Amino acid sequence: MYRGKHFLLTFLLGFAGLTVSAQQQPADSIRTMLGSEIPDTVRAYNMVLLAMYTEPLDLDQAHSLYKEAVDFSLSRNLDYYAALALYYEATPLYLSGDRDGQFNNLKRSIALLKGSTHHNAKSQLGTLYGGLASYYQSVEKTDSAVVASLQSIEILEELKKYRSLAITCINLATTYQRLQLTEKQKEYVDKGVTYGRLSGDKDIIMLSYLRKSNYYTEIWDFTSALAAADSATPYFSDKYDFSRKQNYFLVKANAFQNVQQYDSAVVYYQKSHDNAAQTGSCWNMTEPLMQIGYVYLQQKDYGQAEKYVKMGLEIAEQDSIQVFMKEGYGTLSDIYAATGNFPQAYESLQKYNVLKDTLQSEERKKFVLDLEKKYETEKKDAQVRLQELEIAKRRSINHGMTALSLSIIIILVLVYRNFRQRNRLQEEKILKLETEKQLSAAEAVLKGEEQERSRLAKDLHDGLGGLLSGIKYSFTSMKENLIMTPENARVFERSLDMLDTSIKEMRRVAHNLMPESIFRFGLDAALNDFCSGINESGVLKITYQSFGLGDAKPDHAISVSVYRIIQELVNNILKHAQARQALVQVTVSGNLLLVDVEDDGKGFDAGKIDGNKGIGWGNIQSRIGYLGGKLDLKSNPGEGTIVHIEINLG
Numbered sequence: 256m257y258r259g260k261h262f263l264l265t266f267l268l269g270f271a272g273l274t275v276s277a278q279q280q281p282a283d284s285i286r287t288m289l290g291s292e293i294p295d296t297v298r299a300y301n302m303v304l305l306a307m308y309t310e311p312l313d314l315d316q317a318h319s320l321y322k323e324a325v326d327f328s329l330s331r332n333l334d335y336y337a338a339l340a341l342y343y344e345a346t347p348l349y350l351s352g353d354r355d356g357q358f359n360n361l362k363r364s365i366a367l368l369k370g371s372t373h374h375n376a377k378s379q380l381g382t383l384y385g386g387l388a389s390y391y392q393s394v395e396k397t398d399s400a401v402v403a404s405l406q407s408i409e410i411l412e413e414l415k416k417y418r419s420l421a422i423t424c425i426n427l428a429t430t431y432q433r434l435q436l437t438e439k440q441k442e443y444v445d446k447g448v449t450y451g452r453l454s455g456d457k458d459i460i461m462l463s464y465l466r467k468s469n470y471y472t473e474i475w476d477f478t479s480a481l482a483a484a485d486s487a488t489p490y491f492s493d494k495y496d497f498s499r500k501q502n503y504f505l506v507k508a509n510a511f512q513n514v515q516q517y518d519s520a521v522v523y524y525q526k527s528h529d530n531a532a533q534t535g536s537c538w539n540m541t542e543p544l545m546q547i548g549y550v551y552l553q554q555k556d557y558g559q560a561e562k563y564v565k566m567g568l569e570i571a572e573q574d575s576i577q578v579f580m581k582e583g584y585g586t587l588s589d590i591y592a593a594t595g596n597f598p599q600a601y602e603s604l605q606k607y608n609v610l611k612d613t614l615q616s617e618e619r620k621k622f623v624l625d626l627e628k629k630y631e632t633e634k635k636d637a638q639v640r641l642q643e644l645e646i647a648k649r650r651s652i653n654h655g656m657t658a659l660s661l662s663i664i665i666i667l668v669l670v671y672r673n674f675r676q677r678n679r680l681q682e683e684k685i686l687k688l689e690t691e692k693q694l695s696a697a698e699a700v701l702k703g704e705e706q707e708r709s710r711l712a713k714d715l716h717d718g719l720g721g722l723l724s725g726i727k728y729s730f731t732s733m734k735e736n737l738i739m740t741p742e743n744a745r746v747f748e749r750s751l752d753m754l755d756t757s758i759k760e761m762r763r764v765a766h767n768l769m770p771e772s773i774f775r776f777g778l779d780a781a782l783n784d785f786c787s788g789i790n791e792s793g794v795l796k797i798t799y800q801s802f803g804l805g806d807a808k809p810d811h812a813i814s815v816s817v818y819r820i821i822q823e824l825v826n827n828i829l830k831h832a833q834a835r836q837a838l839v840q841v842t843v844s845g846n847l848l849l850v851d852v853e854d855d856g857k858g859f860d861a862g863k864i865d866g867n868k869g870i871g872w873g874n875i876q877s878r879i880g881y882l883g884g885k886l887d888l889k890s891n892p893g894e895g896t897i898v899h900i901e902i903n904l905g
Contacts, residue, residue, distance in 0.1 A: 299336035335373035381410030417454035832856025
């Protein structure tokens with residue numbers, strides 16, 4: 256049983272060392288750099304490095320240096336480097352048994368990284384959750400260890416930090432081992448191998464395979480355990496540190512021993528012993544010797560078995576390693592019993608039982624002390640939770656008062672906004688009514704104007720026109736029956752010509768008042784006739800173009816208004832523009848009727864048009880307003896005039 260505990264401890268220590276690794280420079284070199292003018296970020300980072308380098312030399316001074324690094328970083332708002340210092344200090348706190356200090360450092364570091372904008376903050380946060388998980392494992396808070404590990408994995412998977420992922424997954428597998436959740440343990444052992452291979456780090460790949468071998472040993476699948484240990488072999492290096500080598504040698508030896516390949520097992524146990532001997536580690540020297548003795552016992556080579564067990568016992572007794580002394584005397588008892596040396600077997604068994612009772616007593620004491628410590632910790636946690644509840648209660652009251660105040664303010668704002676909105680709607684309604692009233696008035700005026708024009712046109716055409724035509728007919732008849740002198744005949748002919756001219760002018764005026772072609776042939780034909788008449792007069796060359804108007808057939812009221820607008824615009828060109836050419840273009844596009852009237856005349860200042868008191872421009876604006884249209888006027892002195900009108904036919 257003790258072998259499994261040893262392997263597990265070795266793995267966890269290995270991961271702590273991997274997580275905290277950093278580039279270390281000689282202390283003198285770092286101090287020289289810190290004594291020069293360097294950026295705050297570089298200074299903060301090197302202060303952390305100096306503290307790390309000082310750890311193995313003077314732990315108390317290292318803690319002081321870590322504190323200086325934290326204080327300096329916080330004073331410069333360098334949260335990331337303060338978090339880094341707190342995190343790296345957590346390892347020596349753990350090794351010295353200061354669990355509270357370790358936990359506080361980890362929690363402070365996590366809080367600082369969450370608020371940091373440093374580009375590496377999220378990656379470091381993922382690593383930190385892994386460190387927090389290791390802390391929870393060490394204090395046997397396995398549920399919290401699982402949560403912290405999963406938080407770490409979530410961040411590290413997002414960032415594809417495969418090396419750190421492999422470490423966290425292997426540690427999580429260890430946690431599931433303690434919870435006896437074999438399937439989850441297997442899942443994260445496999446993930447550890449996968450991420451280890453993705454990382455490309457030989458050290459991590461080797462450790463992940465060794466952890467996999469350890470898992471198969473626990474479930475008594477010794478063949479798979481040896482296969483996993485063999486998979487670790489290509490990644491082993493003599494350049495690894497003591498702990499890496501020791502892990503590798505012991506796992507390989509144990510795997511060979513379990514499949515009864517005893518010679519290979521002895522070879523690797525011997526390598527483990529030699530590796531430990533280079534460091535003078537009594538614990539790590541003793542275990543391989545005991546295991547070699549046990550291997551020879553399994554082979555019934557009792558002489559060799561006794562030799563190696565006694566070698567291990569000698570070291571264990573010198574260093575008072577009671578757990579190995581107990582196991583050694585137990586194995587010796589089995590050896591002596593197998594060889595028939597019952598007195599020595601009995602003596603060894605007595606020593607075994609004494610040590611067993613002593614260790615059990617020590618374990619019971621440790622158990623009681625652990626219970627007491629857990630009780631004190633839980634009592635302290637309960638007080639902290641009570642304080643937190645009290646703070647939360649006060650906070651809730653404050654939040655409630657704040658929320659109530661905000662609610663009152665929001666209600667007042669909403670009431671005010673509602674009042675303003677109602678006023679605005681009322682104003683808009685009044686403006687709308689006024690606009691409708693103005694439009695109705697304009698419509699009435701325009702309709703009255705058109706009716707009056709129509710009446711006048713009919714009166715001229717039917718009344719005066721008929722009268723003049725009758726007079727002409729009478730004069731023509733008289734001409735045939737009268738005998739006149741040549742002079743009188745010329746005067747008579749001239750009078751008839753003037754009468755013809757008067758009839759034509761009357762018809763033109765009547766036509767302008769109400770163009771008959773609008774009613775018969777539509778707006779397109781009326782506009783074409785109007786422009787052709789202007790061209791025939793020779794006063795202005797006017798070009799008329801229409802697109803889609805012939806098929807559109809707009810409403811009669813719209814047609815008359817558009818005709819009057821164009822008529823007024825052309826009259827303005829004739830009166831004021833001194834133009835040689837003009838363009839009238841009417842386009843129907845969908846529901847829009849577009850009118851463009853352009854001339855090459857002398858132009859005018861378009862900004863002064865609103866002050867023009869002329870009836871013609873007022874009529875144009877009134878008609879466009881009545882139709883709900885838009886008017887755009889562009890003109891400058893010497894540049895002609897462009898008028899663009901848009902009218903919605905829908």
